[in-house]
Amino acid sequence: MESGWSWDQKSLIGELIQGMELTKQLRAELGSASGEESKGSLVQGILSSYEKALLILKWNGPMNQLQMVEATPGLPSSPISVNGSPSSDDSGRVLKDPQDSRKESKKRKTQPRWTEQVKVNSETGFEGPHEDGYSWRKYGQKDILGATYPRSYYRCTFRNTQNCWAVKQVQRSDEDPSVFEITYRGKHTCSQGNYLAQTCHSPDKQEQKETDGDHHELQPLQENLFGNQTIQNIEKLENKASTFCFGSSSTSVGCKDIVNAGFSSLAIDTHSALGTFPQSFTSPTSPDKNYFTPSPCQRSNVGGTHSVQNLDPDVHEIFSANTSATNSPILDWDFPFDSDHINPNFPFNSQGFFY
DNA sequence: AACATTTGACCCTC
DNA sequence: GAGGGTCAAATGTT
Numbered sequence: 241m242e243s244g245w246s247w248d249q250k251s252l253i254g255e256l257i258q259g260m261e262l263t264k265q266l267r268a269e270l271g272s273a274s275g276e277e278s279k280g281s282l283v284q285g286i287l288s289s290y291e292k293a294l295l296i297l298k299w300n301g302p303m304n305q306l307q308m309v310e311a312t313p314g315l316p317s318s319p320i321s322v323n324g325s326p327s328s329d330d331s332g333r334v335l336k337d338p339q340d341s342r343k344e345s346k347k348r349k350t351q352p353r354w355t356e357q358v359k360v361n362s363e364t365g366f367e368g369p370h371e372d373g374y375s376w377r378k379y380g381q382k383d384i385l386g387a388t389y390p391r392s393y394y395r396c397t398f399r400n401t402q403n404c405w406a407v408k409q410v411q412r413s414d415e416d417p418s419v420f421e422i423t424y425r426g427k428h429t430c431s432q433g434n435y436l437a438q439t440c441h442s443p444d445k446q447e448q449k450e451t452d453g454d455h456h457e458l459q460p461l462q463e464n465l466f467g468n469q470t471i472q473n474i475e476k477l478e479n480k481a482s483t484f485c486f487g488s489s490s491t492s493v494g495c496k497d498i499v500n501a502g503f504s505s506l507a508i509d510t511h512s513a514l515g516t517f518p519q520s521f522t523s524p525t526s527p528d529k530n531y532f533t534p535s536p537c538q539r540s541n542v543g544g545t546h547s548v549q550n551l552d553p554d555v556h557e558i559f560s561a562n563t564s565a566t567n568s569p570i571l572d573w574d575f576p577f578d579s580d581h582i583n584p585n586f587p588f589n590s591q592g593f594f595y
Numbered sequence: 596a597a598c599a600t601t602t603g604a605c606c607c608t609c
Numbered sequence: 610g611a612g613g614g615t616c617a618a619a620t621g622t623t
Contacts (some may be wrong), residue, residue, distance in 0.1 A: 277618090370596095378600055380615060393614070 353425045374428060376408060389413045396430055404430035 247545040383390045389412035396404040401456035406426040 377598090379617095381601075382613065382615095384614060391613085395615090408612095 353423060355421055355423045369432075372408075372422075374406070374430075384411065386414075387411065389417075396428060399428035402430040404428055406430075 376394035377397045377399075378392055379395050380393035381390050382393070389408055391411040394410065396406045396407045398404045406424070406428040408425065409423040411421050411423075413421055
């Protein structure tokens, strides 16, 4: 691997490779089906685009700054606004409100923002992460002009206790109701954020923890990921989906039975797919608590097909984290990650990346 | 009692 | 004034 690649560039490459691999899998599946030639050509086009992107990256070599990564909807990619650079639409605001809370509110708006798109796959169940490992508390909901579904507002549960000002917005996509757009704003400064960063940012560490059967260190996180309400939600769903948790992580009590059953067993039954869920499951009023997503740590193994997409056109510095290993973009924010920390198994030089 | 959600009202920006 | 974001009282849940 060439030296001088920043870790975010490598992550970008990793995401591209991952996307390419997934596309290849799709092509293989399509190839086995009859009458899928046109789709196959589309997939080939996608693959070609991936290859070109990788070639361009390779050709340009290490860059000081990634200027732009335009995520293709539906394709695995993870461009995220980063470096703590605030979105221009939020920058330059003047704090003139006398009330502290309002000040904080505006201060928060100056923080970076990025959007994660989470897809609920009607065919195979849920895809991609939604649960990001943090505890959120809903503080508002608004009907958005031109949007079919309301937007929900969440803040970190530890805002008051730990002065953590991370917030997120969850809105169901009009175009594709199976997609939820989650806009994060602000960085977690709570202990939970620190904990997650420590436990999850190293794929090696994480893998070890998950494979050696010692869940003691992960337990608090897991308990956070699958809250009390989670279990009860499941019960309310009348056994519609008995193998997974819904989680807004709004509580901190575990869902140990399910967790201990192993992440790999958390597959979502097709029964649970959108459209067959009870109303409460697909309710737009609180979409993010009503479907399962793997935890940040899980994602490294699950390899969910989520995309993290910065939709703010004003943010030019975009980085792509290896979300399959690191999960929440929040964690990636000040990810203490350098070349020494890169998983040697990370396939930068595999799958024909460097031809 | 403690915590979460709901929802109308308020504030800010455009 | 419209729309988006947040607050906080009321209400629900555990």
